[in-house]
Amino acid sequence: MVSLEAYTPPSWAAHLPNPPTQRLRLAVTPSLLHPWPLPGLPPGLELFIKRDDLTGMQLSGNKVRKLEFLLAKAKAEGHDSVITIGGIQSNHARATAVAARYCGLDSHLILRTSRLAADSDPGLVGNLLVERLVGAHIHTVTKEEYAAAGSRALTAQLERQLRGQGANPYVIPVGGSNGLGTWGYLSFVEELRGQAADLGLTDIVLACGSGSTAAGIALGSHLAGLGVRVHGYAVCDSEDYFYAFIDDLLDQVAPAEARGGAGARDLIRIAEAKGVGYGISTDEELATVLDAAQATGEAPW
Known part of the structure; x- marks a missing residue:
């Protein structure tokens, strides 16, 4: 059994209306952040991976x-x-x-x-x-x-x-994925901010399947002043769908004036990445997963 504990938003999100005041401590955090030397990276490109797949055994994942x-x-x-x-x-x-x-x-x-x-x-x-x-x-x-x-x-x-x-x-x-769930990834940004302070991150890349992880990271990066570009790869639906959905989540969490009038298209770049279909992989995609796992020990599921 777990019990409720008080929650205080990050200082850069303290001005948002109606923040949650309680949370349940379920995740094993902070999740690891470490280099990910994938084969074939261009010279000069340094890649890190945030291991939110290790947030707890049965509870693993974002x-x-x-x-x-x-x-x-x-x-x-x-x-x-x-x-x-x-x-x-x-x-x-x-x-x-x-x-x-x-x-x-x-x-x-x-x-x-x-x-x-x-x-x-x-x-x-x-x-x-x-x-x-x-x-x-x-x-x-x-x-x-x-x-x-x-x-x-x-x-x-x-x-x-x-x-x-x-x-x-x-x-x-x-x-x-609703306004309250989005706070999970606003809090994630504060965690990442502490871990990556000296890494010089320029971009954050994530898969986008239901929308609130993307919304939380995009809004949090903007409010916290991380100075990064956020990229969401849509594994279902379309770019327009996710821009509209994220705009709705932004309205639930932060009124326009609380985010400087920025909308989804200002805060994140969405690209379609569902390939031949949700949950369906081509031989080439499976080969990429295999190559990454065998080169680094980390399988990009």
């Missing part, structure tokens, strides 16, 4: 930083369970299920899968094994149902159903 704030709110408001949604092997769903159990909360996971698989037991493969070990309730929907209804409608439907049964669930959006 989602746990968001869950520290989201689950703190769920606990503070007296909820007894959480609902979230994602793909059948969603890392966010796994992290949510484990973190909820740490906090003494039940979890309900709406997982998107194929029409054939939705009508059968999803099994114990990959993240599903961890989710079932911690007692998560699995609800499957087809890709077609997900596309037709959308994640918000599906979670709202399950919320109504559970409330009708006497439960008091708290809904966490896809990837933990």
Whole structure:
């Protein structure tokens, strides 16, 4: 079990309205920052990697930083369970299920899968094994149902159903991506600022799948005066979608005047990088992963 603790925003974010006042200490932080000598780097280019894949065993990955704030709110408001949604092997769903159990909360996971698989037991493969070990309730929907209804409608439907049964669930959006979740990566920027003070960083590069990691790093880098360019590589959806989504998150966290009028297109460069499809890799991409792992011991999942 973990307990609520007081949270104080970084000094450069103290002027933002309605910051969170509590968090749950779930992540193993600070995560490591070290050189990453990938093969084939141009002369003079120095690359570092921030190991947010090592934020805790079952909780590894970037989602746990968001869950520290989201689950703190769920606990503070007296909820007894959480609902979230994602793909059948969603890392966010796994992290949510484990973190909820740490906090003494039940979890309900709406997982998107194929029409054939939705009508059968999803099994114990990959993240599903961890989710079932911690007692998560699995609800499957087809890709077609997900596309037709959308994640918000599906979670709202399950919320109504559970409330009708006497439960008091708290809904966490896809990837933990809302204004409150964005604070996880505003705090990340303060951590990085301390680690990289003497490194002369010029650019921050990240994968963009649900949006709030990108929003938090972009806004935090701007407010903290890091002087870096932020690049987000979209693994789903489109550049325009993420610019609009990040603008919405910015409005939730920091009014325009609190960020000098800067919008998403001022703070981050989004580029499409989903290739042939989300979660689908070409032979060339897999060879790149293999080369990186064999050269450095770090696999770029």
